[in-house]
Amino acid sequence: MGDTVGDELRRHKVDVITNVEITAIESSKCLRVSGTNGFEQSADLVLLATGVKAASQLAVQAGISTGQKGAIQVDQSMRTNIPDIYAAGDCVETWHRVLQQYKYLPLGTTSHKQGRVAGENAVGGNRKFAGCVGTQVVKVFDLAAARTGLREQEAKAAGFKPLTVETVAWDHKVYYPGAQEMRIRVTGDIVSGRLLGAQIAGHWRSEVAKRNDIFATALFHGMSVEDFNDLDLSYTPPLSSPWDPVQLAAQAWCRKASSR
């Protein structure tokens, strides 16, 4: 999937350089960036995306327990270990519904849900955060790349026996103009048949994000890949096919799983 994103960047004249570790950024007239393998580049602006850590010093000082990347530990009611102190958002560990464990996954969607739970409980309510399933989407020029659930290696690390099958499918019937191909990767557990995750890369106008959400909703309910084909999804020739691309991908997974 990374290749697809890289290709889209290069198609728009972005230089993509990998396998270089940046060792220095020096400021003279402009910024001079140097790295391993003899990398040298000048730049007007350098944007660093090196991950996120929770800024939880205030909580630590108050005696609140923290865990992964300094994130505050909470229960499903968004309670910390100190009575009457609730936490939510980018500073907390998030319950992952597929992994059935806490992870540090700071995202706006999750923060909104957690904030609602924390706020309601802080005023005497009794709401539970149902957990995330690892849903994300990014738009890169004309490409949308979305994921939900676990990728192959994450599923393996979590003790599942994953099988990942990739399918290329048209976003709608090719006899209707403007059809675009999308790549869909489905990961399922070969022991239980359970859906574990999906990734989609395609044109951002191909309903990639909300197709990903069909997988996300199925994951929320712990569906099997096989049962995913039973979903009654919208079809009209300009927008899909009688089996939606997400179901064609699920069927490809089932064929591969049963032929093993």
Add this chain to the structure above:
Amino acid sequence: MGDTVGDELRRHKVDVITNVEITAIESSKCLRVSGTNGFEQSADLVLLATGVKAASQLAVQAGISTGQKGAIQVDQSMRTNIPDIYAAGDCVETWHRVLQQYKYLPLGTTSHKQGRVAGENAVGGNRKFAGCVGTQVVKVFDLAAARTGLREQEAKAAGFKPLTVETVAWDHKVYYPGAQEMRIRVTGDIVSGRLLGAQIAGHWRSEVAKRNDIFATALFHGMSVEDFNDLDLSYTPPLSSPWDPVQLAAQAWCRKASSR
């Protein structure tokens, strides 16, 4: 919702005439169509869309039971009342998962699913048709209009106590160019809180069809409108908001339901 579709047709110079019953179509040089309220129109082509009936004469002659609009009666294995004869597609009654009864709803998506079940069982398999939830979408010029589950009046007729709330929401964050509004109608049962159906009308590039499928997947699992807000859906500013429009619609429903 019908008004929205009518407006889109008129915006593209289509005359929309309602409340006229066509009484005659006569052929001379062209076709002359006449109707009630003094309606007179000439046309090169007349397309009638007056509903569908099952062409099940062959089945009837073979002693197979039929029901609504002449459609063949089947069980969830797609078996007819005659051993070793299976039926699927536009000629059969379809199990409706929300209504928990058979309805005549001939659609391509359903036919494909039923055909797979009938075919597999005919060669000794043991697959069950999980039922439809009444999902449909149509593209009308730049508009997509989608529905799933029950509309207000259908829910009432089925014995539910429906409440329907309509929301207008942007398809993505307005600070990112090209945001379009969509209308979302959510129908839920005020006694149980259960989601019963949804309708969306919006720009066909606003992921209307697949947003409808998030509702369809939730309906498949019998989710409540409240729990619908727990779904972990894709967000990036060009494609959605931290609460997706479908969840904003569900929240509007919950507010209205709790204020009654």
